[in-house]
Amino acid sequence: LDLPTLADVAAGVCESVALGLSQFGIPARWRPRNDIEVDGRKISGTGGFFSGDVLFYQATILVDMNPARMLQALNVPAAKLAKRALDDAGARITSLSALLGAATPSIGAVHEALLGGLERRLGIVPEWGTPTALEEDLARRLHDEEIGTDDFVAEIDSPPDAAGHAARHGAGGTIEAWVRREGVADDRIREVLITGDFFVTPPRTVLDLEAALRGAPIAEIRERVEAFFAAAQVGVLSAGAADFAEVIEEAAGAAVPA
Template sequence: MRYYLNTQTDPAFNLAAEEYLLKSTNEDCCMLWRNHNTIVVGRNQNTLSQINPEFVQKHDIKVVRRITGGGAVYHDLGNINFTFIKVGEQTKKIDFSAYTRPILEYLNQVSVPARLDGRNDLTVDGLKISGNAQHIHKDRVLHHGTLLFDVNLEMLATVLLVNPEKYRDKAVQSIRSRVTNIRKYLLDHPTVEQFMEDLGRYMQKAYQAVLTRFSDDDLKQINDLAQKRYRQWDWNFGDSPAYDFSRSIRTPGGTIDIRMKVKEGTIQRIRIFGDFFGIDPVSDMEKRLTGCRHDHQSIKKILNAVDIERYIKDVTVDQLLHCMF
């Protein structure tokens, strides 16, 4: 087995590194890594229904889709991610216990009474410290998970807070679990870097893994994949399942009620209802927005190109945008 030392904190790079290793490595490997403030959504999820978009934009939080299923998770530099890739595994079954076992053994060794709870969570005293997911590619298995070491739990709760009444879809919804940090259970209170280094040494010893760094060619291919997939709106947002969206707000110009059908991240149909006043028919604005991406910048560009007052009196572009997310 190889143990990859990965000091990158760019989520697009890190998720690309996992996929690259899954499809190109010729031997088992493992990797520890961290992301700067990021929401990572599951492969089968509707991205917008999992996040608080205004908060995400305000705090410059990255949003990236992974290739594994499961729910949306928040990463910051207080979270450690672990990856195992098994080559030549002839299976079509998802098995979390086999891959979480070494992590549990390490945590128990440092006096953290963790256990596998439910289908894919590691918990301490009933509180979640780790979520896990898997992806099977041909005869290879990718297993990865989080370790909430010293995560900003207030940020975690806020950034994933979404009104479920806005979205109606068949995508997998994240389960909001009670969570806690590992660091509070450690007597010597190490830093996240110290804990990560110690866990890395344990994994190398447990698997007799060879410490490995990405070659220049590896880095080129990983960065190419990151640019092609994980930095693209089409993958992170547009690849969401079809969904219906609705939201109603009060404005100085009256009530605005927006209903949309969105497919592949694009507005297929939109209706704008309300008790507002306007000179021109609002259906003209609806036509302009049909075919537009359901994302802030694309919609704002269209709205800025028209005189909103002619359609909806006493309503600003920002207020109308607020009603569309």
């Protein structure tokens, strides 16, 4: 596939999914960065990353839903709704059942439509198979030694209470940062936590950036962030080094709760 960047992947996959969904008679369209919409309402969200020469990309298709229950579970931040001038996140979402009623396709038919869209748009032809014994063994080991451990699950903790906080909401997504300071003059970063609604690859980039900033002088935040991005070969779809530097600088200078 001639999709060298994550932005190219997002465009290709989203256009393929929209093409597949259109066979049900709905005007599905890709909305950059990574959504698929029907008449301005989201029906699919996507995301992915590169790990070496491997691409992992995933998406959801809303076939049916209960908006109230979904929003209660997601706890959508008020800032994210305000960014889109919405009082109710349900006004931003739709589903195949809401659009098609009794003609809603089966899950199997949805699968076939998506595969057809990928084949027509990107030339991807699926090859069905079953996991090999080697793959099953590797999956078990990864679960037992890494992703199934409590340490992995708790790797990203809640923001510390005694931390300055800042958030930036823009076309590239939302970036939030919490910074705890240390030092005799309170002029160094003790730790930083970065979260948000943005695309970055490889997956550990944010954790590595947080680690790189521990102990850094507050005055050198921008310099350190830009040097990290330049050296780490980071692939960013929605935000750049300057965006991260700005929100971390703001959090570092914010008042800390008493």
